[in-house]
Amino acid sequence: MHKPKAPSKKLQFSTAKTLETQPPKRPAPRAKLPKRSKIALFFIGLFALLTIAAAGILGSYAVFQYRYNAVPDGEQRSVVVDVPRGTGLSSMAERLENDGLITSAFIFKFVHKIEGREAGLKAGEFEIKLPASMKSVYEQLANGKPIQYGFTVPEGRTTAQIIAKLNAAQKLTGQITDSPPEGRLLPETYLYMRGDSRQSVVDQMRIAQDKTIDALWDNRAPDLPFTTKREAIILASIVEKETGLDGERARVAAVFxxxxxxxxxxxxxxxxxxxxxxxxxxLGRDGRQRGLRRSEIDLKTDWNTYQIDGLPLTPIANPGKAAIAAVLNPPVSNDLFFVADGTGGHAFAGTYDEHVRNVAQWRKIERDRALGGP
Incomplete structure (x- = not known):
């Protein structure tokens, strides 16, 4: 019998080499997502993030609203808060926090910006009632009435005296750039707020006088010895300086x-x-008020009605409404003279002789007072 032949080594080698040279199997490639799916996933993720952020913001807003509406402990009191013109919400919030009127400038600003109320503050001074929530503080500043002050001009003051008083008013601002001539302002009480300009008060007084003279002029008496509103103001200013008694203005006007x-x-x-x-x-040398000297009575000026005929060149003061009304509608009277009577008023006379007697009586009163009498 023939023995089977052993496998050829050459053949074995060849077989092994064939097995070694075969390339390894690669994993199957993953399926790619369509482009639309990627976009959808992006927006889903973005929406989730926005939802989380919105939830955080709403949660914070709820906390802020709670603190915004909370009323702190404290005694009841009032404070005055000044809001200068042009003050923004941010700077005002910082001031309120620094002054202890609100608990958080950040929350104060945040709530008002979210609610679109950052431009709601008005200029002026406001009285704030405390303790108060931040909401109440804002509403008192935004909707409250600013504190107003009164500037009172007594009748018979000159324009220079009124301007000096305005310049001394500390709550007013700015310079008076258009100073009116004598007699163009109406003595009255005028309201203003802190920070208003001095010129604005002057303008109020000038407008008030225009309205007053216009209204009274239309109802003036016939056949007056003057023909213009300016002449009426000039005469009214003389009446105003001659008497401070309400009941005498009409009678003094009738004399003139x-x-x-x-x-x-x-x-x-x-x-x-x-x-x-x-x-x-x-004033005399001693600093006290003095009377007129003979030389001053004889001195001719554009205003000295002892030396000139008719009316002075300009008003000598700013007359009030009552004096203007008196010269436009004087009572029927025969009076031509008046002199002080010692009581703060005047003694009137229709004749020179009667006037002389009244003057003599006044001189006696003056002498008695000089000697220490009543």
């Missing part, structure tokens, strides 16, 4: 109207003073 009608000089002492000092009090 009667004298003008007769061509008599007005002979008013305040017109002499205005020609000398522009309405300022005349």
């Amino acid at each position: 109207v009667n004298r003008l009608r007769r061509g008599m000089r007005l002979e008013s002492d305040p017109t002499i003073i205005y020609g000398i000092s522009k309405g300022e009090i005349l």
Whole structure:
């Protein structure tokens, strides 16, 4: 029998080599997502993030609203808060927090910006009632009435005196750039807020006088011895300086109207003073108020009605409404003279002789007072 042949080594080698040279199997490639699916996943993720962020914001807003509406502990009191013109929400919030009026400037600003109320603050001074929530503080500033102050001008003050008083008013601002001439302002009480300009108050006074003279002029008496509104103001200013008594203005006005009608000089002492000092009090060497000197009575100026006919060149003060009304509708009277009577008023006379007697009585009163009498 033939023995089977052993496998050839060459053949074995060849077989092994064939097995070794076969390339390894690669894993099957993953299926790619369509482009639309990728976009959808992106937006799903973005929406989730936005939802989480919105939830965080809403949660924070709820906490902020709680603190915004919370009323802190404390005693009841009032404080005045000044909001200058042009103040923004951010700077105001910082001030309120620094002054202890709100607990958080950040929350104060955040809530108002979210709610679109950051431009709601008004300029002015406001009285804030405490303790108060941040919401209440804001509402008192945004909806409250600003504190107003009164500037009072007494009748018969000159324009220079009024301007000086305005310049001394500390809550007003700015310079008076358009100073009106004498007699163009109406004495009255005018309201203003802290930070208002001095010029705005002057403008109020000038407008008020225009309205007053316009209204009274249309109802003036016939046949007055003057023809213009300016002349009425000039005469009213003399009446204003001659008496401070409400009940006398009409009678004093009648005296001057009667004298003008007769061509008599007005002979008013305040017109002499205005020609000398522009309405300022005349002082002696001792610093006390003094009377007129003979040389001053004889001094001819554009205002001295002892030396000139008719009306002075300008008003000698700013007359009030009552004085203007008095010269436009004076009562029927025969009075041509008046002199002080020692009681703060005047004694009136229709004749010169009667006036002389009244003057003599006044001189006696002056002498008695100089000697220490009543």
